[in-house]
Amino acid sequence: MYELIRISGQAAYIDCPAKIGVYIADEGVYLIDSGGDRDAGRRARKVLDEQGWKLLGILVTHSNADHIGGCQYLQRQTGCRVFAPGIEAQFTRTPILEPSFLYGGFPPAALRHKFLLAAPCECEDVASPAFPKEVKVLPLPGHFFDMAGYLLPDGTAFIADCVSSTETLEKYGFPFIYDVAAYLNTLDALPGIGATMYVPSHAGACVDIAPLAEANRLHIERLTGLVEGLCAQPHTFEELLKLAFDSLGLELNFQQYVLVGSTLRSFLAYLLDAGRVSAVFEENRLIWRRAGV
Numbered sequence: 001m002y003e004l005i006r007i008s009g010q011a012a013y014i015d016c017p018a019k020i021g022v023y024i025a026d027e028g029v030y031l032i033d034s035g036g037d038r039d040a041g042r043r044a045r046k047v048l049d050e051q052g053w054k055l056l057g058i059l060v061t062h063s064n065a066d067h068i069g070g071c072q073y074l075q076r077q078t079g080c081r082v083f084a085p086g087i088e089a090q091f092t093r094t095p096i097l098e099p100s101f102l103y104g105g106f107p108p109a110a111l112r113h114k115f116l117l118a119a120p121c122e123c124e125d126v127a128s129p130a131f132p133k134e135v136k137v138l139p140l141p142g143h144f145f146d147m148a149g150y151l152l153p154d155g156t157a158f159i160a161d162c163v164s165s166t167e168t169l170e171k172y173g174f175p176f177i178y179d180v181a182a183y184l185n186t187l188d189a190l191p192g193i194g195a196t197m198y199v200p201s202h203a204g205a206c207v208d209i210a211p212l213a214e215a216n217r218l219h220i221e222r223l224t225g226l227v228e229g230l231c232a233q234p235h236t237f238e239e240l241l242k243l244a245f246d247s248l249g250l251e252l253n254f255q256q257y258v259l260v261g262s263t264l265r266s267f268l269a270y271l272l273d274a275g276r277v278s279a280v281f282e283e284n285r286l287i288w289r290r291a292g293v
Contacts, residue, residue, distance in 0.1 A: 002043045004051070007197055007205070011156035018066045018201045020044050021059075021150070021158040023135065028054035030132060032150055032158040033061055033201070034070030037114045041070025045077060059126075059135065060084035061160035062147035063091030064176075065098060065118040067201070072119035082123045083131050085139070086146030092123040102258040110254045138193055142183025143176065155196030162186050163212050165203040169219045173248040174260045177220070180270035184220060187213045227267045231277045231290040240264060240288060 004022070006012045013032075014020040020040075021032030029048060034041055048055055055078045058071055063084060071082050071092065084092045091097045095118040099107035102116065111117075124130065126137050126148070138149035140162045149159040162183070164175050177183050190198070191210045198209040206212065230243050241261055245252050250260075268288060271277040280287050 002040075002047060004047050005205075007156055007199070008154045010154040011152050011197070011199075013158075013199055013205070014044055014047055016040060016043075019158075019199060020070075021199060022053075023059070023132070023150070023152050024053070025056065025132065025134075028056040030056055030135075031058045031074070033067040033160075034058050034074055036066040037069040038073045038119070039070075041073035041077075044070060045074060054078075055080045057081040057083060057130075057132070059131075059150050060088060060092055060123070061140075061149060061158065061201070062144040063088040063095065063098065063118075064144060064161070065095065065114060065116050067160070068092050068095065068121075069114060069118045071123075072121040075121045081130055082121055083126050083128060084123050085126045085137060085148040088144065088146050088148075089123045089125045091145075092118075093120060095120055099258070102262050107258075108254075111258060115255065116258075140186050142179050142181075142186045144178050149193075151193065151195060155194070156199065157193060157195035157197065158199045158201075159190065159195075159209070160201050162190065163200050163203055163209070163216045165200075165212075166215050168202055169216070173250055174223060174244070174263045175216075175219075176259050177263050177266050180220065180224070180266050181273075184217060187217045187220075224267060224271065227264065228271055228276055228290055231271075231288050234287045234289040236285055236287060237261075237265070237268070240268075 003015045004012055005015055010024050012022040016035055020035055023030040057080050099111045099116040134153050136151040138151055140147050140149050143161045147160055149157055151157045190213045199205045230240050276291050278289055278291055
């Protein structure tokens with residue numbers, strides 16, 4: 001764990017639960033994301049020190065805590081700049097927004113931990129003049145608000161969380177998705193971004209991303225059918241969440257309640273906008289049912 005894997009003269013990654021990319025520039029290096037916590041940042045810095053590399057900045061793909069948790073430590077230790085796209089920059093500066101968004105209010109203590117709440121740091125938008133201009137920002141919406149990948153000059157693309165390994169999909173059932181329609185569009189666009197190597201955060205690096213993108217698409221289509229099928233009988237959201245967990249053989253806890261719960265709401269919104277389910281209020285309850293039922 002935290003082994004440096006070289007891809008080319010310009011590209012590498014640190015192998016850890018959420019891969020940390022490395023762009024080797026002339027004056028120093030940029031990290032792509034920073035791992036899940038202070039310890040991840042410390043171990044990433046150790047790798048850089050062993051190579052004699054100066055850390056110039058961190059290019060954040062998105063603001064989930066497992067991707068920005070090491071930013072504060074690295075910024076304080078090295079003075080590096082941190083860049084993130086759009087809304088992700090605000091969440092990186094103010095990370096309480098993540099558990100608050102997921103919970104739908106002020107999060108209880110059970111959700112204010114390092115897996116959902118990173119340490120804050122100073123962060124600039126990727127539009128800043130200080131951002132390395134030779135790196136292409138790849139909009140990859142769907143998993144989170146303004147998630148982006150980064151295409152290096154040598155053709156290596158760090159593509160964050162827009163695909164998961166088939167093992168991860170099978171284990172967790174529902175991957176976290178903010179916008180289902182945007183996520184599917186991103187999967188369609190991945191093979192055409194012009195990369196010579198793709199490095200997802202939670203799957204193996206590969207030359208051809210199309211098979212994995214298709215596997216993720218098929219999984220999302222199965223989940224869409226599952227949610228639509230659960231609405232064959234009228235249910236409240238809480239009832240649907242229980243049925244979803246039961247059908248996948250999963251066990252609910254507080255963290256999964258907000259992560260899968262948020263994703264389930266996104267699927268329901270996707271189906272509602274497509275006219276495949278309806279939502280009505282009955283006796284002060286929001287009831288979901290399949291269209292035509």
